[in-house]
Amino acid sequence: MSTVQVDTINESTTGSGVTIDGLTIKDQSGTMVNPMLKYWTTGQLTGNDGSAGTNALETTSQTLADVPNWSISVTPSSTNSKIWVTLQVPIWSTDCPGDISLQSNHSGSYARIAEHRELGKDTGSSGVSGHLSTIISPNTTSTFTIKLQGASSASNGSNRFRINWYGWGELMAFELGA
């Protein structure tokens, strides 16, 4: 095995980029910007119809609660990196709408980084697809946790709001280089 050590590799043919083992490195502006460095995922989390009690939450409380198994541990490579967080989760507004909230503790305690309130409003007892997506700047190389929480929009025992019900979803995070 040998190693090539140089400071700069320039393309030979203008506009063709530089190809390494089949992978061409160059974007339209001529500079590779914000490359994806790592990713983390929960994997597909089967909801209550296929895996009862594993990855789902039904709540009748207006206080946010953790959705079981909907968390990932993120360790950025650099303090300059951005983290793109995105999720898709099936929602069932059984008796009322509700909230889904992405929380991260990269600054110490958990804080909201993305949220959708009153999800399922006016749909009746029906399913909707929940999506949250954001880019954060954690400014750390220490491991932190991103998790999904949920709450019913109306408090009492017959106001059920269901997260990851009748389907399956996934929480993912991608590290983008500066």
Add this chain to the structure above:
Amino acid sequence: MAELSDAIVAIINGADNDVEYTFNGAEILTWESETVTQPTSEELQTKLEELNG
């Protein structure tokens, strides 16, 4: 076909304003009520069978 969730609602029926709970599809995770006791798994199963009777 009733689900376990429906069994919970049937058990607390009439005291809706006194209960808040979280449930993962198989087990009750949290239960807050000063008037209604958290049902056991056996009670939920019995109520579910009654609903599906």
